[in-house]
Amino acid sequence: MNPSLAPARLRARDLLRLSSIGIRTRKLRAGLSALGIAIGVAAIVAVLGLSSSSQAGLLAEINRLGTNLLTVTNGQTLFGQTAELPTDAPGMIGRIGPVTSVQYTGSVSNANAYKSPFVPSIDTNALSVDATSLGLPADIGTTLSQGVFLNAATQDEPICVLGAAAAQRLGIDKVFQGERIWVGGMWFYVVGVLNQAVLTSEIDSSVLIGFPAAEKYFNFDGNPSEIYVRTVDSAPQVNAVDSVLAATANPESPNEVDVSQPSDALVAEADAKAALNSLFLGLGAVSLLVGAVGVANIMVISVLERRSEIGLRRALGATKGHIRAQFMSEAILLSLLGGAVGVLAGAASTAVYASSKGWEVVVPPLAWGGGFGAAIVIGAVAGLMPALRAARMSPKDALWSV
């Protein structure tokens, strides 16, 4: 007729209520002790979120520019001299099935560009003068920021278009009528400036003139040095073109041709951004550690202060396990609170920064999941010792020592 002496299990709701007593009755103290964990989690979430967001931004850029651009460059001969691409290489490449467009430039090595004839000839500003085919901007994924590009009517005149960096170095931020620069010992009129060419940065520092003009004024031989090839936008087709490109461009000596895919470099850069900023992660981890010590400290104090409560609970029938569970879950709840605030703060700062940069906001599950997980683990570790102490407390000492 007597009930059994198996201790009752605490219901989840009761345990939650018990574990929140310390937090509800001492809000300021709980808030301050959870702050360390909040800062640590926020730092980690923000670092992971920002690197993911900037990676997403870069990948979006790559997507916009396309991964189907291949470049063919004149390589070196067996003897280490600069090789030349045949003049009919662009035409031959254009006949490869999946190729949709071919554009090319030729390096005019005997001409340099200056703001005026009075600039010492040694101050080349590292600018190159290149002859270009007429559809270059669209092919390499850039546009004109000002003016117009070369066309069939202007390509044999002393007329040039500047790459973005070239314009900057020459001090030209606006194209006026009659704007001119000193190229290879004569005036060339500037008719346009390109936007940055992300995939082909060599174009940025180029002064582009027409092939006929180059031949006319600088005795240019007409051999292309870079060929920009767009293919059908599918990876197998790109690879197929890639594999035959060298032999097509220079059937006589394919080994003197370099073929590359510019988007590879950007993809590698994106991957590098995912490699985490270890300094900030380290700072976050240190902050988490400090937070854990803070929570442990508060829990130890709490257990000492609440001796009589512990004694009373033991007298009311709480087992050691009940007491342990109460303080353990209080520590976990406390650091989970800090973790939640940290995840929100980290996500918010990621959102603010990423949207200011125009990136997609990405907070990877690893970041917020890891933030919550770390908080739980820290709470459990920090709460373990105080909870064991509370459970070990003799009920009579806890009740009759006050």
Place this chain on the structure above:
Amino acid sequence: MTVTSGPAGSSPHGILAPSAPGSPNDSSESVVRLEGVSKTYPSEPPVDALKDVSFTVHEGELVGIVGPSGSGKTTLLHLMGTLDRPTKGTVWLTGLEVGKLSDAELSALRAGRIGFIFQQFFLAEHQSVLDNVADGLLYTAVPLSERRDAAARALESVGLGAKLSSLPTKLSGGQRQRVAIARALVGSPAVVLADEPTGNLDQATGASILELFHELNEAGATIVVITHDRAVAAWMGRIIQVLDGRVVSDGPAGEWKRATGA
């Protein structure tokens, strides 16, 4: 391990002897029984807090354990309340031998069969009177709504039916002790152990608490009150006098009053 007990005298373990001769209610069940109990605290030199104490508290009794401070009354309360174990001798509670139970089983025993009342009340200031009393059943697997219902009834029985949602800080000392009494009674324990229940109260309030003990005892509760206060002891039905760790007298309050001139 699950231990169940039958009524006194029919324990499955056969550990219950008949009630000690001379106790007032030989016929009724023993709720608390001590047999040759000694308690020595291992300090330097060792302190013998209790020496060979034996007595039995029966169902329905209102017992006062009286003695000056240092006489061993509080140690006696620890042992009766299963908060401590004797160095020698045996303690039975509702027929169960305390020494044979694990810490967890003792906890369950306290949860269901012992109610404690303390001098300092020990109420949680942040929760309502009703929830304070309901927490008396927290460790008994009773769902919250039933705990609250039982708490409301217990508060009604101590005259605080109108204060269910008050916070303890808004109550007078006497009202707080009534809340603590309701918390001790809410699970209908086999025995209520009160440690100086009027120690923090003025005389009139203390008297009203003792009156309440009387009423509750008449309604069937078994209550043991530990006190150094002779005036409090005078309210009890039976008085066990303790001095230097020994029981020096045990009998109806009338005898004690005559003997001590209280």
